[in-house]
Amino acid sequence: MAEALLQLSDVHAAYGEVEVLRGLDLEVGEGEVVVLLGANGAGKTTTLRAICGMVGTRGSVRLAGQELVGRPTEWVIRQGIAHVPQGRGVFGSLSVEENLRVGAWNRRDTAGIQADIERWYGVFPRLAERRTQLAGGMSGGEQQMLAVARGLMGRPRLLLLDEPSLGLAQIITRELFRQLEQINREESVSMLIVEQNAELALSFAGRGYVLESGSIVLGGTADEVRGNEDMRRAYLGY
Ligand SMILES: Nc1ncnc2c1ncn2[C@@H]1O[C@H](COP(=O)(O)OP(=O)(O)O)[C@@H](O)[C@H]1O
Ligand SMILES: [Mg+2]
Structure with a gap:
């Protein structure tokens, strides 16, 4: 096997x-x-x-x-591997969209990164509504969704x-x-x-x-x- x-x-x-x-x-x-x-x-x-x-x-x-x-x-x-730690760990002083871009730190494909940002906005519409807002001001649930989306921005297998x-x-x-x-x-x-x-x-x-x-x-x-x-x-x- x-x-x-x-x-x-x-x-x-x-x-x-x-x-x-x-x-x-x-x-x-x-x-x-x-x-x-x-x-x-x-x-x-x-x-x-x-x-x-x-x-x-x-x-x-x-x-x-x-x-x-x-x-x-x-x-x-x-x-x-993407690791979303306990207690979320988004960057509170960065906007939602900046957090997503940080998650793509390992990538150089600008068009692909933008497409993924839009994709996760589609999955998590609340993040799209708040794309320019500071992550620190969002509710716990929104921050958790952002933490997950940010992890996925690195295109992990796991x-x-x-x-x-x-x-x-x-x-x-x-x-x-x-x-x-x-x-x-x-x-x-x-x-x-x-x-x-x-x-x-x-x-x-x-x-x-x-x-x-x-x-x-x-x-x-x-x-x-x-x-x-x-x-x-x-x-x-x-
Ligand atoms: N940074 C650390 N230094 C020393 N001990 C730690 C540290 N982090 C966790 N521990 C200890 O390791 C054990 C397992 O912790 P942890 O993996 O956080 O458990 P869980 O996530 O299942 O609650 C606990 O006894 C905890 O006190
Ligand atoms: Mg634990």
């Missing part, structure tokens, strides 16, 4: 002396949406940081067969999303996930999503993993994860 687009094998990551990931295995196939679940402090954010070379990491992280461990973040991102629904009203979250679903379907961008809203994430993802104290304790199709009794009790509350 061909290797997955993203393949993590026996990944260990530490902040100084404190090991946070302890032999983690995980994969995301081409075109696949995978959700990573787990309690606060389990190591979800660190997993995304390990993929991007933002934390001291051992083991293997491969993108399309290419080893990423030991590479600087900028190099990793250039291989086709989108890493860290708790995209954090602080968003339920209705905005649903809207965001609907759009992510469409982007996955139409652009075949693979996605690894860290999400607290397990029910919603599992309704959208093809597969899921549960992380506990730095290792995967459960992995399977969304239905398998949803059907697991421990999982239901811990994350779905029934």
Whole structure:
């Protein structure tokens, strides 16, 4: 069988002396949406940081067969990964459109960049209405949509999303996930999503993993994860 687009094998990551990931295995196939679940402090954010070379990491992280461990973040991102960190991280003092242009930093195709800006305005009409406004003045939901659109401006093969629904009203979250679903379907961008809203994430993802104290304790199709009794009790509350 061909290797997955993203393949993590026996990944260990530490902040100084404190090991946070302890032999983690995980994969995301081409075109696949995978959700990573787990309690606060389990190591979800660190997993995304390990993929991007933002934390001291051992083991293997491969993108399309290419080893990423030991590479600087900028190099990793250039291989086709977009990372939307927890808490969004748009540039508040730049306009919506300037934020989108920053997301295309790795590209030189001016016409293509402009076409993509219009494309994401089409997907997220609220951003189009606010294109000249400062990102810092927008609502949380709008900033999250901008963060996603900015990530997509780099034309990634893989989108890493860290708790995209954090602080968003339920209705905005649903809207965001609907759009992510469409982007996955139409652009075949693979996605690894860290999400607290397990029910919603599992309704959208093809597969899921549960992380506990730095290792995967459960992995399977969304239905398998949803059907697991421990999982239901811990994350779905029934
Ligand atoms: N910069 C850091 N320095 C030291 N410890 C950290 C740092 N960031 C996170 N940690 C610790 O690593 C563990 C995992 O954190 P994190 O990956 O953020 O978990 P999650 O995203 O699942 O809530 C936690 O115990 C947290 O306190
Ligand atoms: Mg986190």
